[in-house]
Every structure is written in C-alpha cells, then in structure tokens.
Amino acid sequence: MGLRIHCFRRKDCRVSEWVFESEFERNLFALRQEKLEAIAGLGQSRFPNQYRATQTIPQVRAQWGEVPAEALNGTPEQPAPRIEVSLAGRIMAIRAQGKAGFATLQQSGERMQIYVRQDAVGEAGYSLYKLLDMGDHIGVTGYLFRTRTGELTVHVETLTFLSKAMLALPEKYHGLADVELRYRQRYVDLFTNLDSREVFVKRAKILRAIRYFFDKRDYLEVETPMMQPIAGGAAARPFKTHHNALDLDLYLRIAPELYLKRLVVGGLDRVYEINRNFRNEGVSTQHNPEFTMLEFYQAYANYHDLMDLTEELIAFVAKEVNGTTVVEFNGHTIDLAKWQRLTMREAIRQHWQYVQKNLLEEIGPAPMYEELSNASSLLSRMKKAYKIIHAAFGPHGDPRRPSIGEPVLEPAEQYRRVDANSIIENDQDAAERYRLLLNMHSGIQQAWDDLEAEKQVGIAIYHLFEFLVEPNLFQPTIIYDYPTEVSPLSKAKPDDPAHVERFEFFIGGFEIGNAFSELNDPVEQRKRFEQQLAAREAGDDEAHQMDEDYVRALSYGLPPTGGEGIGIDRLTMLLTGSRSIRDVILFPLLRPEQHGEKHAEEANDEATK
C-alpha cells in the first residue's frame, strides 16, 4: 500500500501526495486522523496488532440467539448468571443517546448489538465510544442481555479500539447500489451488501463440495501450467505474454486439457484441476476473460460413464450448497436431479417438432436423420424453411437481414411487424414466441450460410443446434454425439465415424460442461492437428496449433480415457441465482477508471485524430 488512495484529478500527482476524490473526503480523512490522535490520548493503541475474542458473533448468535429474555436478564429478585462474552467486529450502525448508546457490530456477515453506558465503561470508555465512527473495528467485553424490545445485546464493560475507517461508508439502508462501484470496490460491497458476501461464501462451498466429490473417488488434484508455449485444448484466442530471462513468448492457457491427458499417460489415472483459464474475447453477462474451470480425466472410462458422474456431481454439489437440488434461475424452477439425455440430432428434431406444433405449422415436419447427414438435402431443406420462417416475421420482421426473395406465405398475424422491445415489455408469451422464432431463423440462416460456403455438414448441424436448441435448454440436459468436424480432440463413435463420443450439458439456457471420450490414437491426433493447421492458415485464428509433444505423449499410449470440463462460474451463477457472471467473480475485468484532466486530455487527443 502506498500513501496515495486516489490520484485522478492531478496529472502530476506523486505517490507521496494524498489526493482525494473530493473536499468532503479530504476533510473527513483529516478529521478521522484527529480522532485517532484523541483515541491515542485515551491510552488506546491507534492500530493495535491483535484482539483476542473468546467468541465470534455467529457463535454467540447460534448459542444464545433463541434464549428468552427472562433467562438472560433474570429479575431484580433473582438475577440470572451473567453470560460473559468478548467479541470483535465492525461498527455498522451507531446511536448515541447522551451518556449511553448503542452500536451494531458485524462479523462474518452477522450482526450483534452492543450497549455502552458511561456508568458501565467509565468516562474514558465512554469518551472512546463517542470517538467511534461507522466502519471502525472494535473489540468489546461484557455480558449478554435482552433490551426492552427483545434484541440480544452485549452490555459492554470494556471497549477496545481496533481500527478506524477513514472514509465514509455507503448509505446504510441501500448499501452500494451502483453495480459498477460494487465491482470496482468489492471490499465495500462485501461488508455492506451481505447478499454479495453470501454468493462468495457459496462459491467456496461449491469448490469444497467438488473437491470432496472427486477426492472420495480417488481423483488426484493437480496443477498444470497456466503459461504455455502452445495454447491448446480449446478453440479460442489466447493472451500472449513474455518471459524475459528465457526470451520466450508464452500464452496464458485457454484450457489445461492437453497437460492433464499427459498426466494420464503418466499413470495418474484419475486427475482433476480447478483453476483459471484465459480467453482473449469479449465480456458479457456470461463471459469474463479469466474464468474458472474444473477439468477431470478418468482412465478406462468413456463418455457414458462421465454422463453418470456428471449427473451425480451436479446434484451432490447443489445439495451440499443449497440443501436442495431445486433452484430458481431466471424465472425457471430447475431440478438439478432430473436430467434428460438427447443426441444432438434428436434435440434438433424435437425442438423443430415443438416449433411446428406450437408456433409455425408451415415450417413442416422436422428433417429426418438422412436429411441431417447430407449436405445437399440439408441445404435445400434450409432454403425452404428459411423462406417460410422469414415470411412469418412479415416483410419487416427481421431488421438484421434483408428479405431473400418474396415471402411465400401470408405472414402469420401475431408475428407481423413484431418489435422485440415492445413485446418483451408487454407480453411474456409473445416475447417468448418471438425469441423462439428468431432463434430458429438465425440457426437456419447460419446453417444455410455454412452449406452455401461448402463447409462440412457437421458444422451446419452444430450451428443449427446452437441457435435452435441451446437457448431453450433450461432443465438439466445432456446433448451427446457431436459432429466430428467440431470436435478435434474427441474420439469417433465406433459405428459412426461422422460423430464423436462427446457431450455437453446445459442448464438455465447455457452450456455448463463439455466432455468426451478422449482421442488417443496419435496418428489420428496428428492428422486432426494438421487439419486445424490448415484452417489456421486459412485465417481461423482460433484453430489449434500443432503440439508435437502432445502427439509424442499419446505415442507412449493414453489408455481409453473420459475427460470433462465444467464452468465453475456458470455453475455458481446457477446455484446462487446470479444473472451475471460478474456477480460471482470477486473482481471481474472492468476498464480502468479514468477521471478528471487526464481523461479530458485523452478525449481531446481522440477528437483531434
């Protein structure tokens, strides 16, 4: 910690100089320092090094929270035995009344009222009380009683000053409401918004439950490199960094996958790792550039074994953390113990049939499996379907794409000239219908584009799935048997080379995990790397690089292995009912704050360019 706390408004500010956000803060800080001196004058240390409490506030509440007033307070004739306590906490409310007063201490997210009266703590003690402010840390000793209004309270006998808040706390009723401030100043958010604290307590419980689950099954927790010379194991753009002494470019890992499988080659049959991955991509309510993944690998298992394990894991974690497998998320009630499993093509067909039956009969029956396997028949089907669904929106229905040809059907009345924003505000069902149709529209359009560009049929199928089906998978769903073209690291189905033994699972409308029977044929692996390399040369900067050492590792023999990755942030969102990934990451990535003159200069520079 330097001396500087804020340094925005003066471009030449030095580290040795205090720069406050405002006069208010400058004055308050000075005033609090004077109070600190006055506290020292009372014989207290300004910044004492420790305080020995005998209990925590949660402990006292747990033990005495329900004990009635008579038992604690006794009567004038029959005084009850005193319950002595020694507690520490942060002052979250303080109310002085002449020669006595109350304060509320907070510790570990729980609160305890204290009562300080001059005739109990003495004049010096009461002088200290009067020098206390919201946000200060103090220690108290005394005994428990209940006030007239029944609140469990510490009758203070000694007061020990522990640390001063030099800045003003947020408004005490609302806490920090500005989401940006809550992310930037999480240290304030955490003690003023206890809901926020609860999310991170739960996050820790989730991690603990996961570790327990895998440890119990003889998995070994490992840590593999986060800085890698080749960023592999996923399709994503990496961050680049540099090691000076070795003069070596390195990438922050996009996945631990290839290292974990090397470990299985090495005889660590069951391994898992929980740690950060880094992907150089945009941010959204579901994406942070660094995010936490659980990856685990199990020798001699295939993807069906992992499906069973996954269902068990998710239900177990939910139960450990929330005491139930039922969660409310985004207006949906989800039971994490009730799963369905569908192949990707089944899911597309099922969803298509749903749309046909409930929304748009003209779209026709779902494509048959043969149609979904053949590029030219799929293309002609997509063309047909596109015209129908496009017409359903009316000539102006989809602002993002000009009409292709003339509408072939009369637009269905309820979708004519629909405006997404107005119906989302007004009519939930209409908004839902609109969303479903728009997703279908986008998926069909995407598949058409893929096939038109002569991409492989599997890629078109995958896109169709992503748009049509994925956003609607609120209940726990395993989607399996992915097209080979979109799965460079997984193993083909023995009886169907067009598909691989891979599944992803979806809850709450987004993907949470991804698993497959790992490809362990080094020759096949090299071939797929080479294909990726070709894609890379063709301009796909997310395509895999060649990883010779990984192929070498496979050449020593990877046993048949199942592997899976689970997004911990998203799982946490689900189990805490958080709509944004930023609510489950302590310090989500934000642009640095810019203030005052520096800011203005940059704005001008920008304007004159």
Next chain:
RNA sequence: GAGCUCGUAGCUCAGUCGGUAGAGCAACGCACUUUUAAUGCGUGGGUCCUGGGUUCGAUUCCCAGCGAGCUCACCA
C-alpha cells in the same frame, strides 16, 4: 464490434419545458442512560462524467469522447 439506456453531494436518489441545484443517509455542533433505517434543533458539503457546439446564458438542447448496465454478435 453494433444497438438501446444511464452518469447530479462520500452513498441512495429527486429535479431543472434552458436562468449554475434539492431530499434522505453519512459528516460536523447541541440535547437525550433500553435504541434499532433512533429522534429533535442547527451547520457544512456540488467543475450536475469530460470536451466542444448552439445560446445573452447549458447541469438541462445538439455533437464527440469516456465509463457502466442491458440486448445482440464472438465465445465456455
């Protein structure tokens, strides 16, 4: 990356059909020995995000920029 919305006191928010702004909390002073969003009386606190334009005059209108939220795109 695109669209929409927002940015006013330390915090939570009003407001100004264009005439440089208010409340509550917090802060400061006084009163009050069972209050609890304590209360009562009084005081201080603002480059109304930044820059430019229009105007006699801009916090308000217009343009640009910065930051954030949401939606979409990319992605897990």
